[in-house]
Each structure stands twice: as C-alpha cells, then as structure tokens.
Amino acid sequence: MYQLLVSILLFHDAYAASILAISPSASFSHQVAFQPLWRELSLRGHQVTVMTTDPQKNDSLTNLTEIDMSYSYEILKKYDMVSVLSDDRTGLREKGKMVLRMSREVQDAQLSSDAVQKLLHGNMNFDLVIVEAQLPGMMAFAWRFKCPLIGIASMDAAMQFHDTMGNPCHPVITPDPNVRVEDYQHITFKERLISFFFALAYKLLIYNKTYREEHELLKKYFGEDLPPIWNIQRNMSMLFVNAHPLFSPMRPLNPNTIIVSGLHIGKPKPLPKELADFLDKAKQGFIYFSLGSNIRADIYNRTMNIDAILEAMAEVPYKVLWKLDMEFAKTPNNVKVVKWLPQQDVLRHPNIKLFITQGGMQSLQEAIINKVPILGIPMFGDQFNNVNMMVKRGCGIKLDRSLIDKQTFKKAVIEAIEEPRYRQKAQEMGEMFEDEPTLSLQRAVYWTEYVIKHKGAPHLTSNVPYMPFWMYYMLDVIVSALTAIVIVAAVLYLVLSRIISFILCKCFRNYLYKAKPD
Numbered sequence: 001m002y003q004l005l006v007s008i009l010l011f012h013d014a015y016a017a018s019i020l021a022i023s024p025s026a027s028f029s030h031q032v033a034f035q036p037l038w039r040e041l042s043l044r045g046h047q048v049t050v051m052t053t054d055p056q057k058n059d060s061l062t063n064l065t066e067i068d069m070s071y072s073y074e075i076l077k078k079y080d081m082v083s084v085l086s087d088d089r090t091g092l093r094e095k096g097k098m099v100l101r102m103s104r105e106v107q108d109a110q111l112s113s114d115a116v117q118k119l120l121h122g123n124m125n126f127d128l129v130i131v132e133a134q135l136p137g138m139m140a141f142a143w144r145f146k147c148p149l150i151g152i153a154s155m156d157a158a159m160q161f162h163d164t165m166g167n168p169c170h171p172v173i174t175p176d177p178n179v180r181v182e183d184y185q186h187i188t189f190k191e192r193l194i195s196f197f198f199a200l201a202y203k204l205l206i207y208n209k210t211y212r213e214e215h216e217l218l219k220k221y222f223g224e225d226l227p228p229i230w231n232i233q234r235n236m237s238m239l240f241v242n243a244h245p246l247f248s249p250m251r252p253l254n255p256n257t258i259i260v261s262g263l264h265i266g267k268p269k270p271l272p273k274e275l276a277d278f279l280d281k282a283k284q285g286f287i288y289f290s291l292g293s294n295i296r297a298d299i300y301n302r303t304m305n306i307d308a309i310l311e312a313m314a315e316v317p318y319k320v321l322w323k324l325d326m327e328f329a330k331t332p333n334n335v336k337v338v339k340w341l342p343q344q345d346v347l348r349h350p351n352i353k354l355f356i357t358q359g360g361m362q363s364l365q366e367a368i369i370n371k372v373p374i375l376g377i378p379m380f381g382d383q384f385n386n387v388n389m390m391v392k393r394g395c396g397i398k399l400d401r402s403l404i405d406k407q408t409f410k411k412a413v414i415e416a417i418e419e420p421r422y423r424q425k426a427q428e429m430g431e432m433f434e435d436e437p438t439l440s441l442q443r444a445v446y447w448t449e450y451v452i453k454h455k456g457a458p459h460l461t462s463n464v465p466y467m468p469f470w471m472y473y474m475l476d477v478i479v480s481a482l483t484a485i486v487i488v489a490a491v492l493y494l495v496l497s498r499i500i501s502f503i504l505c506k507c508f509r510n511y512l513y514k515a516k517p518d
C-alpha cells in the first residue's frame with residue numbers, strides 16, 4: 001500500500017482523481033482520437049467515466065466506465081448527414097444549419113438518456129471534466145460538478161475555442177477549415193475576401209445566436225440557474241488541439257493550448273491472417289484505398305464514378321486493398337475489398353506504395369508517420385484544405401472527385417507511386433513528425449494531471465475573452481490618437497499660417513510694394 005502511494009505520488013504527480021470525459025460526436029474518427037487518453041488516465045489509477053458513441057468495451061480497463069451513446073448514429077443516418085455534407089451543390093450556410101439542427105437532436109437524445117440523467121441527478125463528484133470542443137453545450141457539466149474544464153479537439157479547434165484561450169484567429173493567416181484555401185502561404189484575394197466575411201458572419205452568428213439558443217435548450221437539463229455557456233467555456237483551463245504545423249496553418253498559441261497531434265497512433269499489432277497473406281504476397285507493392293469510416297458505398301457512387309475507378313484499379317501493376325462496405329459483381333484479381341481493417345497496421349506494412357484517402361486529419365497523420373505518399377480525394381469539411389496542405393508539402397497528389405474517369409485516376413495513381421519525390425517527401429515529413437521531445441499522449445496526460453493537481457490553471461487564463469472587441473482592436477486608442485493628431489495638426493496649421501502671413505506682411509511689405517509696377 002505504501003509503495004503504491006509512493007508510486008502514485010512520484011510518478012503520477014496527481015492523486016487518483018475522478019474524471020468525467022464527454023466525447024459526444026457520432027463519428028468514429030472523433031472517438032478514436034481520444035481513446036488512448038481515456039485508457040491511459042484509467043491505467044494511471046484515475047476513475048474515468050466516459051460518455052462516448054463508440055465504447056472501447058475492454059474489460060481489463062477496470063477504472064474506465066463507459067456510458068454508451070451509440071444510438072446517436074441513428075440520428076445521423078436519419079439526416080443522411082454525410083451525403084449532404086459531401087454534396088457540393090449544397091451551400092456552406094445550409095450545411096452549417098443542418099449540422100447544428102442534427103447536433104442538437106443528438107445532444108437532446110444524449111442528455112435525456114437514462115444513464116446521463118442518472119449522472120446529472122446522482123451524487124457523483126468529479127475533479128475534472130474533459131469535453132470535446134465541438135458544440136459547447138456539454139461544457140455545462142463542468143458547472144454542474146463545480147470542477148475545472150479541459151477542451152479537446154480531434155482536429156484544429158473551431159474559432160470560438162481559440163478565442164476562449166486568447167489565441168489569435170486571423171482570417172488570412174489561419175482561415176477556418178471550412179473556407180477552402182489552395183495554398184496558405186499564397187492566399188489569393190478572393191480567398192481572403194471569403195475568409196474575412198466567413199469569420200465575421202461566423203462570429204456574429206456564434207456569439208449572438210448559437211450560444212444564446214444553446215443556453216435556453218440546456219436550462220431544461222441543468223436548471224434555470226445555469227450561467228451563460230460562454231461564461232462556462234471562458235473558464236476552460238486548457239485546450240488540447242490536433243493542429244500540428246506540418247498539417248495545419250501555423251497559429252500562435254498561448255501556453256494554455258497544447259498540441260496533441262497523432263494522439264490516436266497506437267502500437268503495432270499483427271494483421272489478421274488472411275489480410276497479412278494478401279499483403280505479404282504483394283511483392284510489387286500494394287495500394288490501400290479508403291475514404292474513411294463515414295463514406296458508404298452509395299455515397300461513393302453518387303459523388304464519383306466508382307466503375308471507372310474499379311476499371312483503372314484492374315489495370316495498375318499493384319495489388320489494391322479497398323475498404324468498402326459493398327461487393328462488386330466482378331472484382332479484378334488484384335483487388336481485395338474488405339469491410340473493416342486495422343488501418344494503422346495496414347499503413348505500417350512494408351509493401352505499401354500509396355494511400356488513397358479522403359484526407360481526414362487522422363488518416364493523413366497515420367500515412368505520414370508511416371512515410372506513405374497519398375492520393376487525396378477530399379469529400380467534405382476540412383478535408384480539402386488538409387489535402388491541399390499535403391500537396392503543397394509535396395508528399396501527394398489531389399484528385400477532384402467530379403473529374404474522375406479511368407484515365408485520370410490511373411494516371412494519378414501511377415504518378416504518385418512512380419515519381420520518387422512523393423515518397424521522399426513523405427519520408428522527410430514522417431521523420432519530422434516523429435521527432436518530438438515528448439509524445440502527444442504524455443503531454444495530454446501531464447497537462448490533464450496538472451489541471452487536476454492545481455484545481456484549474458487560472459494563471460494561464462488569457463484576458464482576451466474578457467475584453468470587449470473595441471478594446472482588443474484598440475479602437476479607442478486609435479480614435480483618440482487620430483483625434484489628437486488632427487487637433488494638433490489643425491492648431492499647428494492655424495498658428496503657422498498666421499505666423500507666415502504675419503512675416504510675409506511685415507518683412508516683405510516694402511519689397512512687395514516695390515515690386516508693384518506704378
């Protein structure tokens with residue numbers, strides 16, 4: 001017992017705490033991004049309760065209690081979310097509205113579920129609440145349990161969360177991931193214009209509408225005395241973001257914001273036998289093709305020419321491993337279609353030549369850590385800018401899904417594999433991505449325990465979110481300075497013009513008179 005205590009004091013640096021982690025987004029990639037953190041915290045002796053849509057269901061993790069919210073996926077299906085998001089004919093505004101409506105329905109279902117109601121009205125206590133920084137609603141739990149709050153994002157966090165930490169959100173330097181930018185370093189006038197107005201509209205909408213509405217909705221669950229959500233969010237002690245400068249535009253970050261990129265990258269595990277056989281036999285190399293967990297076969301076929309892709313695949317001199325939830329009537333000999341596979345271990349296989357991906361942040365990081373070049377076919381959201389960044393960095397090629405036919409697809413695949421520069425860049429980037437003094441998981445655990453130990457991190461609070469906008473933009477200072485300059489200039493002008501005309505009159509009078517003809 002003594003030894004245990006010592007080891008906790010020495011190595012854990014925080015007493016065994018009770019942590020509530022809330023990961024409400026019904027998207028596999030959002031969930032796997034944090035699972036290692038929940039696991040690690042529980043293994044370090046903390047009692048971790050996780051509200052999640054994808055429970056790990058690992059009985060050996062005795063300190064991890066999971067509240068299963070997998071029913072949230074049904075609501076996504078009802079809205080047919082992914083096909084709306086990947087439809088280019090729908091405007092950004094409409095998409096945003098739909099995502100908000102759907103997220104609120106999901107949130108309602110989650111908050112009114114028996115397990116969450118029990119948590120809300122029970123007598124459990126927590127020392128820390130960690131909430132996915134996506135929709136702010138769930139942050140109300142930090143107020144309910146009167147404890148510090150940490151936000152965590154599986155990609156770069158949205159503007160309002162950076163605002164909370166006082167990190168600058170300059171629309172030209174770090175445009176919102178939903179604003180498509182071809183090249184961050186040479187952002188065009190049109191992109192800057194769009195980004196500026198997007199940021200303006202987003203801010204007005206978020207701060208003046210979304211937070212207010214959210215507050216009204218949440219009162220039903222948290223009681224009438226719930227303070228404004230913005231005030232709860234502003235109390236956030238720390239923010240963990242997946243925004244590595246190799247993959248996202250550079251942004252100055254305050255010490256309350258920690259980059260935890262590649263948090264989800266796990267230890268190698270052996271591949272299932274059948275898959276291992278197929279890949280081991282691919283002596284010429286193989287291509288791994290997956291557009292992520294959200295893109296189902298019907299969305300593929302609606303958004304791109306899947307038959308042309310299959311024909312092109314049949315003609316490349318490589319094996320192809322295709323993650324797809326359907327079977328073709330006739331699959332070419334070199335192609336293997338599977339519904340599920342351990343992606344990280346496939347990317348680790350020595351025979352891999354190319355990863356054809358939609359460009360989700362997690363997938364790109366898995367590719368780069370394994371030094372695999374990419375062929376990006378972005379589908380929605382941040383994927384366009386993620387892929388653009390990879391193209392800019394030189395480790396891959398982008399393909400516009402609406403332009404795909406057999407020839408373009410085959411040509412792009414062959415080029416990405418046979419031009420050595422793509423693999424070389426992926427190699428260089430991978431080496432840089434790995435080269436860090438601490439692992440992301442270590443950093444996340446360290447700062448989580450830091451917040452527990454010190455009961456928050458008030459000294460890391462930025463005063464930016466407490467400032468009115470005119471003070472931040474120094475409008476009062478600029479206006480006063482300009483006014484002073486104008487007044488001084490006016491006075492100077494008046495005085496000088498008087499003096500000059502006086503001198504002119506006095507000294508040059510004779511001369512002037514003389515100069516006058518009679």
Ligand SMILES: *[C@@H]1O[C@H](CO)[C@@H](O)[C@H](O)[C@H]1NC(C)=O
Nearest residue numbers: 016042043045060061062063
């Ligand atoms: C659970 O937590 C206790 C301390 O609270 C610790 O001694 C134990 O090793 C943990 N067990 C597991 C499986 O993580």
Ligand SMILES: *[C@@H]1O[C@H](CO)[C@@H](O)[C@H](O)[C@H]1NC(C)=O
Nearest residue numbers: 039043056057058059060061
């Ligand atoms: C369950 O967790 C333990 C401890 O981290 C790990 O060793 C084991 O591989 C996990 N099992 C599965 C099926 O993931």
Ligand SMILES: *[C@@H]1O[C@H](CO)[C@@H](O)[C@H](O)[C@H]1NC(C)=O
Nearest residue numbers: 203204205207208209212213
């Ligand atoms: C915020 O919303 C309120 C009503 O919803 C409106 O009266 C006010 O003008 C809005 N303010 C801004 C800055 O948009």
Ligand SMILES: *[C@@H]1O[C@H](CO)[C@@H](O)[C@H](O)[C@H]1NC(C)=O
Nearest residue numbers: 142143147227231232235456
């Ligand atoms: C913010 O944190 C402080 C200190 O932990 C606490 O007293 C206050 O009630 C919190 N405010 C909100 C709105 O949660």
Ligand SMILES: *[C@@H]1O[C@H](CO)[C@@H](O)[C@H](O)[C@H]1NC(C)=O
Nearest residue numbers: 297301302306307326328329
């Ligand atoms: C894609 O859709 C077309 C018709 O819209 C159909 O003929 C074709 O078989 C579909 N392809 C696949 C692979 O499902």
